[in-house]
Amino acid sequence: MLQVSYIRDNREQVLERLAVKNFKQTELVDKVISLDDQRRQTQNRLDNISAEANSAAKQIGELMRNGKKEEAEGIKAKTGAWKEEIKQLGEQLSQLEQELQQKLVLLPNLPHSSVPKGLTPEDNEVVLEHGETPALPANALPHWELAAKYNLIDFELGVKITGAGFPVYKGKGAKLQRALINFFLAEAEKAGYDERALPLLVNEASGFGTGQLPDKEGQMYYVGLDNLYLIPTAEVPITNLYRDVILKGEELPVMNCGYTPCFRREAGSYGAHVRGLNRLHQFDKVEIVQVVHPDKSYETLEEMSKHVQGLLQKLGLPYRVLRLCGGDMGFASALTYDMETWSAAQQRWLEVSSVSNFETFQSNRLKLRFRNAEGKTQLAHTLNGSALALPRIVATLLENNQTENGIKIPEVLVPYTGFDMIS
C-alpha cells in the first residue's frame, strides 16, 4: 500500500511510475488525493469541536465538585449541539477513511526506475545467462517420463488422493525432495538466515499484510469454517511475524528463512505447459526474507539474487536472470528478478525463483517500523525470494542430468541424498 503523504507530494511521479507498470486506472490517484483532502478537513473540524466539548466537560466536573450545580447545568445546556455534530462528523470521517482505504489498496507498488517498460514476459530484460546447455542423448526424456521410468513420482496416485497437481513422491524421489530442502536450508543458514518453522494456515490480517488480500483470494485455498487461508508461500507467515512491530535500529537487517509446502489454486491452468512438475497446486519451497533499512534494500536485493544464483551454480544448472518488466511484475513489488533454469528435454526456461524488493509497500500494510537514527519510527523495507522452489528444480535436474545409466545427482546433494545416481 502506498503512503498517502507520498502520493500527495509526488503526484506527477506517481502517475509516471504507474504508467511503467501499465496501470490504467490513473484517476484513482486524484481520487485518493481528494478523499484525503476531505478526510483532513473533516478531521480538523471534528478535532476543534471535540476540544470544546472536552473543556466543557472538564469545567462541569470542576463545578460539580465545588457544589456549583447551577453553573454546571448552564454549561450542560450548551453541549447538546456539539454532541450531534461530533457524532455526524465522526461518521463522515470513518466513511471517508474507509473509502480512502478501499481506493488505496487498489494502487500497485511503484516500480523502481530500473524497471523496463513492457507488457508481457517477452519484454523482460535478460540480465545474465550462466552455464552451458547440456548435450542430451538422442532418446532424452522429459521429466514426467523419467519420473515414471525410475518410479520417483506418481501423479495418478495424487489424483486419486486429492486431485491433479498434488503429486506423490516415492522412494528416491521422496528422498530427493528431502535432500533439496535440507540443502537449501543449510545454505540459507550459512548465508546468515535464521530458520523459522511456520503455520501453514494464516488469518485474514496476515493475508492483507503481505498483499494477497483483498483481491487475490482466488489464488489461495480458503478454509471457510475457520476463516483461514492455506499459504501460497512462506513469505506470508514469515513477513507477518513482524506485523505491528517496531524494531530497534540495530536489529536490522532481519534475515529469516523457512521451508514450507505452498498451496496455489492456479485456477484455469491446463495443457502441456503445466504437465508434470511444471505447475502444481502443492509444492515445497524454501523462502528467504529480509527486513532492512530503506537505504540498504537494493544492495540487499542484489545480495539475495546472488544467493539464489549460488544455489543454481552449486547444483550445476544453467540459468538466466530476468529483470521483470512493468507489466509482468507483481502487484506489491518495486523490482523483481526472476531466475529461470534451462529445462533441456522440454527445451524451455522454467522459473525457479523470484526475488523482490517491496520497499515500504508491505511494511505500510504491516505497520512494520524501525527506530531511525533520530529516534523516530520509520517504515522498514521488506524483501523476499525463493531459495528455491523444488518442483522445477527437480524437473531440470532429472532432465539435464539424464544419462544412459540413469540420473546423476549433483555432488553437493550427495551428502543429503545418500546416493549419487538414480537408476
Place this chain on the structure above:
RNA sequence: GGAGAGAUGGCAGAGUGGUCGAUUGCGGCGGUCUUGAAAACCGUUGACUGUUAAAGGUCCGGGGGUUCGAAUCCCUCUCUCUCCGCCA
C-alpha cells in the same frame, strides 16, 4: 465438544464515572558513584495524527449504546487462557 475466566503501555500488573494516556514494579535509555563493572541512588521512557514549532485531537481487543463526561456502566463481536472430554 462442555464449563469457567480474561483482553490495559516492551513485559508484569493497578485502576469500577471527572484532574487517567493511565499508580507501581521490571526492562530500556541518560546520569551520579567506581580504576572498570555490579549494586545503590537520581532522572527519563507508548503509538498515531497535527504544526515551522506548539496547541489540539485519537487510541486501555473490535463495533455500538448510556452520559455534559467512559479504561471504568450496558449491548454485541472477536480473540486468548484455565479445567474437563477427545487426540498427534
